Each structure stands twice: as C-alpha cells, then as structure tokens.
Amino acid sequence: MTKIAVLGAGSWGTALAMVLSENGHHVNIWGNMPERIEEINQKHTNEHYLPGVKLAESIIGYTDLEEALKDVSFILLVVPTSAIRSVTKQINALLDDKQKPIIIHASKGLEQVSHKRISVIIDEEMAVEKHSGIVVLSGPSHAEEVAKRDITTITAASSSEIASQAVQRIFSNNYFRVYTNSDVVGVELGAALKNIIAVGAGALVGLGYGDNAKAALITRGLAEISRLGMAFGADPLTFIGLSGVGDLIVTATSVHSRNWRAGNLIGKGLPLEEILENMGMVVEGVATTKAAYELAQEKGIDMPITAAIYRVLFENARVDEVVEELMLRDRKAEHSTSKMTAEEE
Template sequence: MKEIVAVLGAGSWGTALSMVLDENGHEVRLWGNDPEQQKEINEKHTNHHYLPDVVLSESIIAFTDLEKALEGAGAIVFVLPTKAIRAVAKQVALLLDGKNKPHLVHASKGLEQDSHKRISVIIQEEIPAEKYDSLVVLSGPSHAEEVAKKDITTITAASENQVAAGYVQKLFMNNYFRVYRNTDIIGVELGAALKNIIAVGAGALHGLGYGDNAKAALMTRGLAEISRLGVAFGADPLTFFGLSGVGDLIVTGTSVHSRNWRAGDLIGKGHDLDEVLNNMGMVVEGVATTKAAYELAQEKGIEMPITEAIYKVLYEKADVKQVIEDLMLREGKAELSSETMEKGNKEI
C-alpha cells in the first residue's frame, strides 16, 4: 500500500523516519517551521544540522505550510519536542475536516510540563476523535543516526486498537526496521519518557570517570524506578522488560548518539546545565522529564531515589559526587519488594 504520510517535525528522528517511509514507497511530506531548513532539504537533499553526511531521497519533500503538508494524508506522524505537541495538535485539529480521517502516530518521548500528561493524552485532548481514525505510539531503542544508515532497528507500535497498530507496523516495517505490536500505551509512553532521566544520570557517571559497574547499577535500579512509576499509572510491568523499556534504556543510556547521555556527561565533567543546553543545539527531553517525573513521584508517594538525585543536580545545583554518595549510603534494602517476593514464593 502506498500512503501519503505527513511527518511533523524535521529534526533528526523525524528525518530518519521519513527516510524509512520513503524507502517503503510512501509519499513523504516532512513539515517544519524553518524556511531555510525547508530550502536545504528540497534543494540540497540534506538536513545537515540534524543528520550530517546523510543524503536524503529527492522524493522527500519539505513543507512549512502545514495545511499543504496534511492535504490527503492517510497518516500523520508527530515527531516534535514534547513542549510543541499541544500547539501543533491544535493547528492540526483546525485543518482536519472529519471526512478524510487519517491515522495519527506519535514518535515523541516526554511528559508535558506542569500537567505531567503523556503525549497521546495531549493529542486526544486537542484533536476531536471524530477527525481521525486511530492513534498509535511508535517507540523503542532507536538512534536516528543509525536508522538513517539503515542499521538494524526494532521498535514498538502501541495501541489498544491492534488493527491500527498493524497498519503502522506495515507502514514502517522493512528489512532493517522491524516493528512489533503492543497494547500497553501507558507503559510504552512512560518507558520512552522516563529512560531519558536515567540516560542523563548514566552520562554524568561517565563524565565523573566511573566505570561499568556503576553504570550497570544505575540502569538496573533506574529500570526498577521506571517500572514502579509506570505500574502506579496502570502500565503492564512486563512492558518495561521489552523494547520500549529496557531496550530503549540500554540504547539511550550507553551511547554518544544520545543527547541525554551527552548532556549528563558534560554535567559530570563540571559544565553548568544552562551552558550544556545552550550548546547542545537540540532538545534534551530528559531534563524537563526529570522535573515532571519527580513531581509525579512526590504526588503519588512513589519512591524514586535516582530520579530525585538527578532532579537535585539539575534543578537545585546539588553536587553530583555528594548526591552519588548519598544514594550509596541509603538504608540497606531487599532488591525486590516484599509483594514481589511473596508472589514469587507462591509460584515456586
């Protein structure tokens, strides 16, 4: 099936997903609000700021006119910074007539500041259900730089509507980009958002000179925190052992491709947060997500010591080394909760 697909967001991930869709024979319209970027993509077939040394297909057309980008689209893919989702969704809602009902897909990873809402919730609040066919979350362990080079990648399409998830699966899947279906939207979105916090922490450990033992400890206990918060909001705990949980955590918490890891690395080396963010040139979702997750944990009374520690470093300018020492000297505890161990004993 050949579809017209509007990809909203011409950053690295939006561009990489456009390349996958183009490879699969779809008509790709890549929307952004920068006229110079649009000109570069359409005339030079590059997006150098986000994906240096990558040549785009001439059939990928960039737009700054949202109405033209959406015209006749069978699918609309949101690949925007979290802070831009609501505003763009409002614009999309005004342009959809309810006759041609596109499938909506979002591939962004974060939580809205202040409201702490997941991205699918924001989209559903701003775009009336009668104006679109379905909403699917696309997420998993994936660096745009590697997808653009056709490196092997596996991700998840999550929706309560498995027909819709299957549609997105077929839309994107090929011999280097494999998509699995999932029904747990809450778990997939929270796993995608919260792993960015742990990636910032993993980068900070590297910047401080700590080794693999420390990184493994952080990521393992970080995953426990992600699962704890996710389950409190109705997620399936098994989701966090899948692609959008441990898979995404591994790829984001161990790679120089990850802007969250790079930001943490610089903070660990003593750089000021504002300086890091100003020089990054791209959105570092983990910084804002740390604040949202910390506030959620406080509201729910959920213990998230690693998230709290990273919050203190980012927002209270706490000393990184002191925060790590405080974590290590916390009261000794069982690795698994009493409820988990009790359940395990019954099963044995």
C-alpha cells in the first residue's frame, strides 16, 4: 500500500485525497486549521469545503507537517499559490536524503512579483537529492464533482516520464482518468491563465450577456493563453487539450468555479474587496491576472482581455466600459498567419 501526503485540506485537496483513498492508498491530509483536521478525523467530513460528502476513515488528518510526511512516497501540494514557496521550504527541511518522494502539485497560479510557475518555485526550494521528480496535476475538474465520482479526465505533466506515469498509476480508476504529458510549461500556464478568463466570463453573465459573448470570450481568451504560453516554449497542442481548452471550458462556464462566481458578482456591481472577503476560498484568478498582466507587459505580448480584466480588478474600471473598448479595438484577422486585410474581414 502506497503512503501519500496531501498538503492542503480545502475542497480540491480533500477530493483528491478521496480518490487516492478509494484506490487503496494510505492517505495523510495536512492542514493548518486544527478544527478542520479534527472534523476530518472525528466526523470524517469537511463540511465547509465539501458539504454533504462522507470521507473514508482511512484518510487521516494532521496539523503537524513532519508527522504527515513520515515515510510517504508521494507528496501532493494543494495549497494556494502564495503558500507554495513557504510550504516547500518546510518540506525540504523535514525530508532526509533517503525518502525521495515524488512531488506533485495541483495548484493553479503564478507567483506574485517573480511571475514564476509553481514547478519552478518547487524546484528552487527542494534539493534535487530529496525528491524523485516534480509532477503537475491539472485539467478540467471541479472538486464537488470528483467527490461525487463524476467522470473526470486530467493530465499529469513532468519532465520525468517515470514520475508522470507513477502519478497516473496512483490516481487512475473507473471515474478518474489521468493522461501523461511532458509539456510542463503549457500545462501550468494553461491552468493558471484560464482563471483570468473565468473571472471575465462570470462578469459577462453578471452584466446580462448571453452565450454569444461567452463563446467569444472563451475563444479569444484561449488565443491569449496560447500566445503567452508559446512565448515561453509551450507546445501549442497543449492548449487544445485537457489542461488548455478543457480546463478553460469547465472553469469559465460553471457556478462551481469560484473565479466565475467572483466575476459574476463583479459584473453585478459588487466591490472586489467584499467579494473576496465573503468567498471563503482563495480566488486565484485575481492574483493571476496581476501576474499575467505584468508578465505580458514585460515581454511585449498582446493580451487585451487580460489587460481589460486587470483594469477592472485593480484600476476600478467599469466592466461595461472595458467590454465596449474590447469590441471597438482595431479590426484584424483572426489568425496572425491570415493574409486577409482588415478591409477584407
């Protein structure tokens, strides 16, 4: 029986712990809120994040990180992007050179200021002799649906084929299917940037726009995600896969998405501070918008939708005004390789 530590007792961490437990693995779940961990151990529930869901008694909760990491073969990080560096530093300090677990992360975002991807942060903070590979777990998945055993397909991406196949093996079952991928850059950027578009999609619905507008935003948003990703060496095929268009669709069209819900409330006129205060969970798309906007400015990459959402979130621009500005931008061909002129469109 494989022993696995899941670090992060939120909705996604808990749902993934359920999958691993059902697959026969020994699962330790770690969190920094004692009352949440006590509930997991005593009642076998996590009502704040997954109401009405019963957890297996074999999922054991810990607030002591050292105890949670003892003798594990895999460490799954499901903490907010802002906590990745500090938690990884702690892991590095606690592991000895003999344990060498595979490090998996299922978080989706970019680090503020540095704009670094999560696997880069982990690689910087984890001594190479203390792990057996870093794997990104990402794709179209709502924790609420995984907890109900709804059919889900995601990607395990790593530069190590052995590590990605090991992750594929421990997670896969009859309702949770994992594909492997070697494009870590594309998978991570697709996972992070789709949250920006989800905020925008929610805002459109909040304003009262329908399916035409939503389809336009998702499609052109995917073009922006691909543009930035390819500038950093991502495989363009990744963005038409599970961690690209798949993740974008599920996040930008569902009330399960906290990014969509935040955007929806912004579109209805609520202030961002109030929305974030009442959400009860981290809305990664807000911080990611800032990081992606700054990165695009720094690299000279055209991302008009990201820039528009940045203005709404951080410059108090009105959603209806930025939508009109986007619609009145200079006319152009859909694809940069097209030979059509603006007059021919």
